[in-house]
Amino acid sequence: MMVSKDEYYQALVERHGIDNQKKFDKATVAICGLGGLGSNVAICLARVGIGRLILIDFDKVDVTNLHRQQYKISQVGMAKVDALRENLLEINPFITVETYRVKMDESNSIELIKDADIVCEAFDKPECKSMLTDIVFTNFKDKYLVSASGMAGFKSANDIVTKKLTSHFYISGDGVSDVNEGIGLVSSRVMTCAGHEAHMIIRLLIGENNP
Amino acid sequence: MVAINGKDYAAAGKNLSSVLTEMKYDFRTIAVEINEEIVSKQFYEETILNDGDVVEVVSFVGGG
Numbered sequence: 001m002m003v004s005k006d007e008y009y010q011a012l013v014e015r016h017g018i019d020n021q022k023k024f025d026k027a028t029v030a031i032c033g034l035g036g037l038g039s040n041v042a043i044c045l046a047r048v049g050i051g052r053l054i055l056i057d058f059d060k061v062d063v064t065n066l067h068r069q070q071y072k073i074s075q076v077g078m079a080k081v082d083a084l085r086e087n088l089l090e091i092n093p094f095i096t097v098e099t100y101r102v103k104m105d106e107s108n109s110i111e112l113i114k115d116a117d118i119v120c121e122a123f124d125k126p127e128c129k130s131m132l133t134d135i136v137f138t139n140f141k142d143k144y145l146v147s148a149s150g151m152a153g154f155k156s157a158n159d160i161v162t163k164k165l166t167s168h169f170y171i172s173g174d175g176v177s178d179v180n181e182g183i184g185l186v187s188s189r190v191m192t193c194a195g196h197e198a199h200m201i202i203r204l205l206i207g208e209n210n211p
Numbered sequence: 212m213v214a215i216n217g218k219d220y221a222a223a224g225k226n227l228s229s230v231l232t233e234m235k236y237d238f239r240t241i242a243v244e245i246n247e248e249i250v251s252k253q254f255y256e257e258t259i260l261n262d263g264d265v266v267e268v269v270s271f272v273g274g275g
């Protein structure tokens with residue numbers, strides 16, 4: 001069944017209200033890393049109708065990603081940016097999805113995130129999380145950064161929280177559950193953390209600054 | 212006194228870089244805020260801690 005752009009938009013407006021939806025329409029969010037966090041955050045934001053998503057990841061979909069990341073078995077081997085773009089546009093074809101298949105570093109990050117109102121850190125390595133924090137706040141004092149730390153393992157999903165560290169810096173997670181300590185990543189707990197990040201982004205876009 | 216992650220330290224007058232090194236933080240995996248402002252890594256060396264500063268050191272852990 002074909003759904004028109006107007007019908008789709010009306011359905012969003014009914015849930016979110018026209019004022020909020022207009023804020024979502026003109027928002028740009030950059031998602032840095034498209035693993036368990038980034039792929040789930042992107043799906044939340046596409047469903048809400050965020051006007052422009054910038055997806056950044058260098059990697060390909062691997063069979064070991066399927067237990068928690070929003071890809072399909074038919075997409076194994078595809079670039080994550082291409083696979084996720086395809087999945088997002090199947091959910092909401094009326095948003096703009098920009099993709100960059102690169103590994104973010106000190107030299108290319110400024111250009112990649114410069115248009116974003118909000119930057120979502122969704123990397124897996126602590127060094128990358130730290131690097132992105134440094135780049136955002138060294139170069140863009142007015143951007144919001146929503147980051148994540150600590151979501152591995154089977155511990156309670158209720159330990160995942162979002163903290164506001166500065167006026168523009170938020171971190172979701174339990175702060176301690178490290179994948180490098182031999183505890184694996186479990187879809188539901190990673191998704192909980194991604195939900196926290198996505199929800200904070202959505203709240204910031206409607207002008208709510210508290211987690 | 213300087214509050215670092217909720218504990219008081221006699222760190223006033225010292226530079227941030229040396230305090231973080233003494234506390235054995237790995238600079239590659241942290242973010243530091245002083246009085247609710249993130250400090251860029253390039254300024255760790257020249258940032259002198261003042262009496263009454265509130266410092267939070269975030270140690271990122273892996274997974275995503």
